[in-house]
Amino acid sequence: xxxxxxxxxxxxxxxxxxxxxxxxHEKEVQKRRRNVGSNQLQEGxxxxxxxxxxxxxxxFMVIILLVAMAFSAWLGETLDAVAILAIIxxxxxxxxxxEVRAENSLNALMKLSAPLAFVLREGEWKRLEAVDLVPxxxxxxxxxxxxxxxxxxxxxxxxxxxxxxxxxxSIAVDKTDEPLQGTNIPLADQxxxxxxxxxxxxxxxxxIVVATGMKTEMGKIANLIQTAETMExxxxxxxxxxxxxxxxxxxLLTVLVVLTGIWQGQxxxxxxxxxVSLAVxxxxxxxxxxxxxxxxxxxxxMIKRNAIVRKxxxxxxxxxxxxxxxxxxxxxxxxxxxxxxxxxxTETMDVSGVGYQPVGKFVRSGKEVIPTEHSSFCRLLxxxxxxxxxxxxxxxxxxxxxxxxxxxxxxxxKKAGLxxxxxxxxxxxxxxxxxxxxxxxxxxxxxxxxxxxxxxxKGAPDILLxxxxxxxxxxxxxxxxxxVRKQIQSQNDLMAKKALRVLAxxxxxxxxxLSQGVRTVEExxxxxxxxxxxxxxxxxxxEAIERCRIAGIRTVMITGDHQATAEAIAEQLGMRxxxxxxLTGQDMATMKEREFEELVExxxxxxxxxxxxxxxxxxxxxAKGHVVAMTGDGxxxxxxxxxxxxxxxxxxxxxxxxxxxxxxxxxxxxFSTIVSAIEEGRNIYDNIRKFIxxxxxxxxxxxxxxxxxxxxxxxxxxxxxxxxxxxLVTDGLPAMALGVDPAEEDAMKRSPRNAKEGIxxxxxxxxxxxxxxxxxxxxxxAFWVAYTEPGSDLTRAQTIAFATxxxxxxxxxxxxxxxxxxxxxxxxxxxxxxxxVASSVVLLLVVVYLPSLQPIFHTTALGLRDWVLIxxxxxxxxxxxxxxxxxxxxxxxxxxxxxxxxxx
Numbered sequence: 059x060x061x062x063x064x065x066x067x068x069x070x071x072x073x074x075x076x077x078x079x080x081x082x083h084e085k086e087v088q089k090r091r092r093n094v095g096s097n098q099l100q101e102g103x104x105x106x107x108x109x110x111x112x113x114x115x116x117x118f119m120v121i122i123l124l125v126a127m128a129f130s131a132w133l134g135e136t137l138d139a140v141a142i143l144a145i146i147x148x149x150x151x152x153x154x155x156x157e158v159r160a161e162n163s164l165n166a167l168m169k170l171s172a173p174l175a176f177v178l179r180e181g182e183w184k185r186l187e188a189v190d191l192v193p194x195x196x197x198x199x200x201x202x203x204x205x206x207x208x209x210x211x212x213x214x215x216x217x218x219x220x221x222x223x224x225x226x227x228s229i230a231v232d233k234t235d236e237p238l239q240g241t242n243i244p245l246a247d248q249x250x251x252x253x254x255x256x257x258x259x260x261x262x263x264x265x266i267v268v269a270t271g272m273k274t275e276m277g278k279i280a281n282l283i284q285t286a287e288t289m290e291x292x293x294x295x296x297x298x299x300x301x302x303x304x305x306x307x308x309x310l311l312t313v314l315v316v317l318t319g320i321w322q323g324q325x326x327x328x329x330x331x332x333x334v335s336l337a338v339x340x341x342x343x344x345x346x347x348x349x350x351x352x353x354x355x356x357x358x359x360m361i362k363r364n365a366i367v368r369k370x371x372x373x374x375x376x377x378x379x380x381x382x383x384x385x386x387x388x389x390x391x392x393x394x395x396x397x398x399x400x401x402x403x404t405e406t407m408d409v410s411g412v413g414y415q416p417v418g419k420f421v422r423s424g425k426e427v428i429p430t431e432h433s434s435f436c437r438l439l440x441x442x443x444x445x446x447x448x449x450x451x452x453x454x455x456x457x458x459x460x461x462x463x464x465x466x467x468x469x470x471x472k473k474a475g476l477x478x479x480x481x482x483x484x485x486x487x488x489x490x491x492x493x494x495x496x497x498x499x500x501x502x503x504x505x506x507x508x509x510x511x512x513x514x515x516k517g518a519p520d521i522l523l524x525x526x527x528x529x530x531x532x533x534x535x536x537x538x539x540x541x542v543r544k545q546i547q548s549q550n551d552l553m554a555k556k557a558l559r560v561l562a563x564x565x566x567x568x569x570x571x572l573s574q575g576v577r578t579v580e581e582x583x584x585x586x587x588x589x590x591x592x593x594x595x596x597x598x599x600x601e602a603i604e605r606c607r608i609a610g611i612r613t614v615m616i617t618g619d620h621q622a623t624a625e626a627i628a629e630q631l632g633m634r635x636x637x638x639x640x641l642t643g644q645d646m647a648t649m650k651e652r653e654f655e656e657l658v659e660x661x662x663x664x665x666x667x668x669x670x671x672x673x674x675x676x677x678x679x680x681a682k683g684h685v686v687a688m689t690g691d692g693x694x695x696x697x698x699x700x701x702x703x704x705x706x707x708x709x710x711x712x713x714x715x716x717x718x719x720x721x722x723x724x725x726x727x728x729f730s731t732i733v734s735a736i737e738e739g740r741n742i743y744d745n746i747r748k749f750i751x752x753x754x755x756x757x758x759x760x761x762x763x764x765x766x767x768x769x770x771x772x773x774x775x776x777x778x779x780x781x782x783x784x785x786l787v788t789d790g791l792p793a794m795a796l797g798v799d800p801a802e803e804d805a806m807k808r809s810p811r812n813a814k815e816g817i818x819x820x821x822x823x824x825x826x827x828x829x830x831x832x833x834x835x836x837x838x839x840a841f842w843v844a845y846t847e848p849g850s851d852l853t854r855a856q857t858i859a860f861a862t863x864x865x866x867x868x869x870x871x872x873x874x875x876x877x878x879x880x881x882x883x884x885x886x887x888x889x890x891x892x893x894x895v896a897s898s899v900v901l902l903l904v905v906v907y908l909p910s911l912q913p914i915f916h917t918t919a920l921g922l923r924d925w926v927l928i929x930x931x932x933x934x935x936x937x938x939x940x941x942x943x944x945x946x947x948x949x950x951x952x953x954x955x956x957x958x959x960x961x962x
Contacts, residue, residue: 067212074194081178090192097191097270175206200262205252208274209265216261216492225618282697356742364725365735376739385690386617391593395466402434402587414456416472433533438587441514443471491576519562529585557626558590602730610809621665638662672698741801749793758830763837775841775859792871795891832935837863840931865932
């Protein structure tokens with residue numbers, strides 16, 4: 059591609075074997091199409107929906123559930139088997155839907171291909187489908203055209219291309235037809251090239267097609283999307299790990315129970331059935347369903363906060379994000395050029411307001427003023443509005459059709475009360491000399507209502523200033539001295555250092571012939587002033603970045619824009635650390651992979667980067683152990699978005715490609731919404747840990763009561779139907795309610811959790827073991843007391859054991875809400891949990907006291923004395939566990955204090 063950039067038009071045509079005057083011959087076109095293929099993006103091999111569905115059953119936890127379902131069916135527990143099957147099918151359907159949607163990235167990318175092109179073939183201009191283009195074709199382009207392939211411009215007139223979706227450049231790029239000098243020229247700086255899918259916003263051009271289909275820059279992105287790996291979320295890894303642990307535990311329990319029963323002289327077959335029942339009970343078959351429900355409920359809450367989740371498991375990934383790689387244009391900034399400063403000789407005026415909303419104040423020397431009451435500023439604004447081809451309009455929101463820079467000039471004019479339509483009543487346009495990249499100026503000839511002719515000019519300050527001989531100050535025209543010229547240059551430099559894009563404005567009065575050449579008109583100009591504009595940061599982003607910093611999350615800017623602009627925005631938003639570095643795409647191109655990986659964590663701003671660079675940055679940070687969130691809105695962001703641990707796209711300004719590659723879409727394009735989503739993600743993971751703790755400790759309790767009874771030579775304290783009831787009702791309802799537990803106050807004040815952290819980290823494993831052991835012991839104690847009482851029968855003792863187990867679990871569910879103590883949270887703050895506990899109690903009373911259900915559940919009515927025993931024993935686990943935790947924490951504090959004294 060660099061060779062095409064550096065060639066002259068004639069050399070380029072010769073190298074591609076085409077005549078600029080006649081184009082390609084049809085036979086040659088057919089030959090080239092056979093060699094390079096059609097001009098369209100090719101999709102990779104796509105899996106069928108059925109194969110995707112089958113793949114969902116290859117997950118380790120799902121395989122274990124299938125085994126559990128088979129055992130349940132074999133044991134005659136049909137209801138349990140059906141419930142497990144329903145859970146498996148639900149997860150498979152959800153997984154299939156998500157994966158099919160994720161594969162739509164390339165379909166969206168293909169929509170950016172231009173459907174038609176104006177092509178020169180055998181000396182005739184023809185309108186053909188863009189898919190028929192081949193390298194060497196000569197094409198015509200004009201304002202409003204989407205570029206049909208990668209092209210090299212050989213004739214360009216006032217040409218400007220909107221490339222932000224591809225390169226990240228925040229403003230339309232002025233193009234040239236001249237060869238470029240240098241090597242390794244970044245994509246965004248290839249000013250004589252046009253790229254597939256980008257849009258012509260101004261001017262017209264003649265161009266030669268140099269690449270088609272998958273060989274284009276858009277095709278390279280398509281290939282990156284196809285080959286980009288979708289990261290497995292930390293939760294998926296943890297659940298797979300958990301499944302393996304549970305299988306080992308289940309098998310050990312089965313062997314242990316069988317051997318214990320045989321040692322006690324029990325029937326071998328009966329002991330095998332009992333062991334299998336316990337193994338099935340050890341696997342919390344409701345866990346995948348509750349995880350799915352918790353994620354789905356979290357998704358609903360996130361939608362209310364303008365975050366739309368496309369991939370369910372990725373929700374909790376936000377909770378351990380350590381770095382947010384954010385695109386600048388349209389994500390951190392408005393993607394709407396805005397005039398912020400106006401300067402006329404010796405006076406500066408600041409303009410407030412952002413974006414295309416025509417609301418703002420004009421401030422001079424700290425006081426609000428009306429700019430049109432100042433003659434020089436009024437003339438400056440008149441030129442800005444009249445020397446302009448953009449259209450400013452309002453539908454649902456204010457929008458600009460045309461060049462974004464010219465749109466910004468119309469907006470500042472409207473803020474000052476100057477409407478283009480009203481000015482045209484006083485100044486009629488007679489002729490326009492369009493902007494071109496050689497002159498870097500635009501001029502319009504106007505006639506005032508008094509018959510006076512004026513040439514109104516805008517352009518690059520350094521070029522326009524050379525054309526000026528006088529300047530306007532306080533309504534008076536004076537000769538432009540070297541001193542004033544230096545003042546203008548100094549002001550231009552000052553604005554440029556603040557990353558403002560600066561335009562200069564001038565005019566000339568006189569008599570002009572409409573046949574006059576542009577060079578004659580654009581001389582002896584009267585300098586009026588400068589305007590500095592920028593794509594401003596979103597107002598709420600700075601606070602959001604600070605909240606991320608407090609939460610231990612670093613924000614890194616990755617943009618295709620210029621280094622100075624990127625650094626200025628980063629400074630304004632507080633993104634840069636004192637030692638933070640800036641790297642450009644050119645810097646990265648000269649680095650070795652190892653060298654870059656060592657440096658990547660020190661960089662706060664990446665500027666002038668390509669899609670390949672963005673992908674490289676994400677992978678380098680992941681290699682360093684970071685959980686990376688990548689935000690963006692353009693086609694160029696899609697590969698990195700797909701490869702990141704969580705990809706985030708903009709809902710309003712984002713391209714379809716970036717949305718389809720993402721896991722999360724921000725409906726309001728608001729960076730601060732990411733902070734809300736991170737808080738929600740952390741809370742979801744906390745809640746998943748809570749109900750895993752609840753389910754596993756409860757299941758441990760169920761297993762141990764039966765194991766202790768067998769070990770002591772007692773009858774089985776729970777019949778299979780009672781175990782099934784506990785699993786479906788007592789375990790299920792409160793666990794689901796834990797999934798909607800409100801976030802704790804410190805959720806965004808603690809560091810991100812380690813992505814390698816296991817489910818049982820931070821004391822959860824200890825809590826499961828101790829609470830499960832205590833619940834099992836308390837339930838066994840109640841059973842032993844009831845069974846050994848004189849005159850007691852087995853059914854009454856089993857009913858008491860059943861009720862004690864249920865109540866012990868319902869008390870423990872409140873202990874699960876905090877990782878410290880049962881008193882750490884207000885027990886009334888989770889109403890769904892209160893309702894779930896109350897429902898479980900009512901259902902327990904129904905199966906205990908309803909005569910028609912007593913034979914089915916092997917229960918009997920209990921008296922007041924029985925309930926006293928149940929209440930006391932069911933509260934024992936939490937009381938004893940609380941005391942143990944206090945002792946454990948006190949020892950930890952003493953150990954920490956001792957270590958500190960030793961260090962001192």
